[in-house]
Amino acid sequence: MRQHDGTPAIEVVELRQVYGDFEAVRGVSFSVARGELFALLGTNGAGKTTTVEVLEGYRAASKGRVRVLGLDPRRDRRTLRPRVGIMLQEGGFLDDLTVAETVAAWRGLAADTGRRVNGDVLELVGLTAKARTRVRQLSGGQRRRLELALAVLARPEVLFLDEPTTGMDPEARRDTWEVIRALRAEGTTVLLTTHYLEEAERLADHLAIMHQGVIHVRGTVADVVAEAGDRITFTLPEVEWAELPVLAGTKPTVTYGDGRGLVSYTINGSSPAARAHAALRPLLDWAAERRLTLERLEVRRGTLEDVFLNVVGEAR
Amino acid sequence: MTTDIRHAVRLARLDLKLLGRNQTALVNVVILPVLLAWMFAGLTPTGAAVAGVPAGLFVLTGMPGLMLTFAVFVNLVNGFTARREELVLKRLWGGMASPAGVLGGMALSAFVVYLLQVALLVLWITGVEDGPAPANIPLALLASLLGAAVVALLAAALSGITRTAELAQVTVLPGLVVMLLGAPLFVPVAWLPEPLRLPAELVPTTPVVEIMRTAFLGADHIGGLGERLTVGEQWVAALPSFGILLGWLVVAALLAHRLFRWDRRRG
Numbered sequence: 001m002r003q004h005d006g007t008p009a010i011e012v013v014e015l016r017q018v019y020g021d022f023e024a025v026r027g028v029s030f031s032v033a034r035g036e037l038f039a040l041l042g043t044n045g046a047g048k049t050t051t052v053e054v055l056e057g058y059r060a061a062s063k064g065r066v067r068v069l070g071l072d073p074r075r076d077r078r079t080l081r082p083r084v085g086i087m088l089q090e091g092g093f094l095d096d097l098t099v100a101e102t103v104a105a106w107r108g109l110a111a112d113t114g115r116r117v118n119g120d121v122l123e124l125v126g127l128t129a130k131a132r133t134r135v136r137q138l139s140g141g142q143r144r145r146l147e148l149a150l151a152v153l154a155r156p157e158v159l160f161l162d163e164p165t166t167g168m169d170p171e172a173r174r175d176t177w178e179v180i181r182a183l184r185a186e187g188t189t190v191l192l193t194t195h196y197l198e199e200a201e202r203l204a205d206h207l208a209i210m211h212q213g214v215i216h217v218r219g220t221v222a223d224v225v226a227e228a229g230d231r232i233t234f235t236l237p238e239v240e241w242a243e244l245p246v247l248a249g250t251k252p253t254v255t256y257g258d259g260r261g262l263v264s265y266t267i268n269g270s271s272p273a274a275r276a277h278a279a280l281r282p283l284l285d286w287a288a289e290r291r292l293t294l295e296r297l298e299v300r301r302g303t304l305e306d307v308f309l310n311v312v313g314e315a316r
Numbered sequence: 317m318t319t320d321i322r323h324a325v326r327l328a329r330l331d332l333k334l335l336g337r338n339q340t341a342l343v344n345v346v347i348l349p350v351l352l353a354w355m356f357a358g359l360t361p362t363g364a365a366v367a368g369v370p371a372g373l374f375v376l377t378g379m380p381g382l383m384l385t386f387a388v389f390v391n392l393v394n395g396f397t398a399r400r401e402e403l404v405l406k407r408l409w410g411g412m413a414s415p416a417g418v419l420g421g422m423a424l425s426a427f428v429v430y431l432l433q434v435a436l437l438v439l440w441i442t443g444v445e446d447g448p449a450p451a452n453i454p455l456a457l458l459a460s461l462l463g464a465a466v467v468a469l470l471a472a473a474l475s476g477i478t479r480t481a482e483l484a485q486v487t488v489l490p491g492l493v494v495m496l497l498g499a500p501l502f503v504p505v506a507w508l509p510e511p512l513r514l515p516a517e518l519v520p521t522t523p524v525v526e527i528m529r530t531a532f533l534g535a536d537h538i539g540g541l542g543e544r545l546t547v548g549e550q551w552v553a554a555l556p557s558f559g560i561l562l563g564w565l566v567v568a569a570l571l572a573h574r575l576f577r578w579d580r581r582r583g
Contacts (some may be wrong), residue, residue, distance in 0.1 A: 056410060058579060077415060086410040092403030096334050105330050109412040154412065219474040 007070040009034045009158050009189035010055060015064035017050050017213075020183035026213035027064070032206070034157075037180070037190040038202035041197065043312060047100040047213040049089060052162050055191065056086050068158055082113045085156030089163050091147045091263045095136035099146055100128055103153070121149040126175055140167035143270055148176065152183060158182060161192045165199060177203060197304045201225075211310050216311040221304070228302025228310070229268040230276040232283065234294035235260045245286045247279040266302075276301075323413040327421025332428060349383055349433040353440045367504045368542030369533060378501045379531040380460065381525030385495045387430040388423075388512050389467040390488050395422055396475035397484045400577060409578045414558060419513065420575075423468035430464060441532075451534030452550050459554070462561045463524035469568035470520065476575030495521045496548050506541055520564045523557035530554060 004037040010032040017025035025047040032038040040048045053059050057073035057080070066073060071080050080137055093102060103122060110117045122128045124144040130138065138146065144167055151159060161180070165173040180203055184190055194200055200207045201221055217224050232247070237260055245250050248269050254261045265283075269275025276299050287294050351369060351438040353376055367374060399405045399422075408418045423559055434456075452524035470491065478487045498519030500508075500543060505516050505526075517539075529537040530550055536543045538553050545553060 057433070058410070081414070082412060088403070088407060088410065090403060092399070092405065092407040094330070094334060094404060095402075096337055097330075105326070106411065108326050109323055112319055112326065113412050115412070150411070 008032055009036070009069060010038070010191055011065070011067040012051070012055070013065040015054060015066060016062050017047070017054060017059065018062040024213055028210070028213070028215050029064075030208055030215065030218060032189060032191055034189050035184070035187045036205045036226045037184045037192065037203055039200035039205055039207040040191065040193045040210055041200045042193070042196065042210035043195060043310065045212075046210040049162055049208055051210070052056075052160055052191065052193055056084070056115070056160055064208065071274055072087075075315070082110070082115050082154060083157045085151040085154065085159040087147050087151035087159070087161045087164055089166070093135045093141050093143070093146070096134060098132050098134055099138070100131040101288055102146065103149060106150045106153050113154075118153055118155055121153050124179060125149045126172070139171060141172050144168055145172065145176070148179065152179075152188075156188065158189045161190060163194065163195070165194070172197075197308055201304050209308055211311050217307055224307055225304055226272040227268075228304070228306040229266040230272075230279075230302060231300050231306070232265040232267060232276065232298070233263065234278060234297040235262050236292065236295065237261075239290075239292070243290075247283055247284055248275060320414050320417040323417030324420035324424050327408075327418065328411065328424035328428065331422060331425035335425070335429070340578035345387070345429050345433065346436065348386065349379070349436045350440060352379060352382065353437055353444075357445060366502075367506075367537060367540075368535065372445060373441070373533075374529070375502055376437065376441050376445065376447070377529040377537075378499070378525040379437055380430075380456075380528045381463075381499045382496065382501060383430060383433045383437070384463050384467055384521055384524055385462070385492060387433055387497070388426045388464050389471050389491065391426050391429070392422065392471035392483055393474050393478065393488050394484045395426070396472055396576075397478045398481040400475065401480060401569065401580060403580070406579045415578075419468075419472060423464065426468065427461070427464045431460065434460065438532075448533065450532045452531040452547055455550055455554060459524050459527035459531065459557075459561070460559065462565065463498075463521065466520050466561060466564045466568050469565070469572040473571035473575040476572075476577045479559055481582070494519055498522065499525045501525060504537060504539075504541060506539060518560065520568075523561045527554045527557050542560040 008031040357372045364371040499521045526538040
């Protein structure tokens, strides 16, 4: 993580956003250091887009404080405008222009501000073959790529990407990730919203999981995943379930099926590297004493999906 | 400021390019003024005179006020609303151009279309109707510019309370009716019954109609009945009308500031 000076690129403190009597964002705080890629992960309707739109300046915060490059996104919009790139969830293009004309128009607008513009953005996003196509004839994924091309055209210092790969096929998604990685490598700060766990896991330096207007978990990808705990699972024919040992302070959960029980432990130890190992020995000793075989024994690390489902499940 | 102007010019050129691709719209832009001119000139009885000029000429020289209503006001209410619904305005807002640049660009393209229509009208008047050449082009241009600014801002305000482009056909009607019936297209304001004169003077397109007619004919058609005026006297006679336009400019700007929307409504 690079730090250019003291001020973070993005700062959100106790943001609240109210529409009528519906509170879409309920006290959200986070900050993004310069040059960092921050992913805001959440289900649809979690409040991600609302949060981003406040940062982009589209909406005034109902309560709380937001800063982008140390500036107020609405009051200082004129100063911020050339320094920020915005990729909306849904593009409003002029459908009768061709792809090349659209880029040329945006390039002109950027050049008028005295901004140094990126060279061949169509090449960058893989749309060169579509340059002479009318925008109205593009597929959903191609429109997303055009959108990305426009957002990065003026080499923004801060880039907002609202669900950048929605509607893309897997290959296009991978290509887009490469583009985003390259921008980050050049020092662009990126705030990305997504509901694809893999996307956040692969790209983000830090991420936050948002649900129903609140951030539930936040940290580096490794930190957040560590929070999921390690999973130890096995099946047993009927035994005295109450006799199952407590491992690292955790009781198992047991689910039944076909006259057998699926036993599952979630090990949340202070030492993510050693906790699964430490929990396994007392379990094996317990089984040996009873001459039991732990069938289909499985030990695996927690995943981002586990954390995510936990957050969504708990909140329900 | 200069960046805003550059942006506005660039966006206006883009709009005109798109207009050039839309043959139906293009035909409307060229045909409408000629059709109106032909129709109104045909409607007025030959030999009749209004305020010292042949009735046909009187009507035709006020026609720019009508064109302002259609080419700028109605077009922009439609344009602003459609582009908001298509999220074009939202995208532009998030881009490099300032709000003034974006709105100015769209208004500028409508103004250029308007000037083109007025030019066609002038050609019709001088060529087909044997009318005189325009007497005071700078005065006419200034009135056009101010009038266009006023109705563009009114259009921006109205689009803010118009949910869809289809609804725009309805929401423009009250404004349209006021501007068509209230502006002195067929008879001078002085011929109206006393209680109607002040309201008629306050219709936003009335000053444009009166100044344009005065500038074209070189005679007093601002409250007057066609007395000959020198170029200097024309400017002086136009001052009260400019006052009304400036008043409208302030009101329209405030309304636009309050009502204009860049994004769709939620829910």
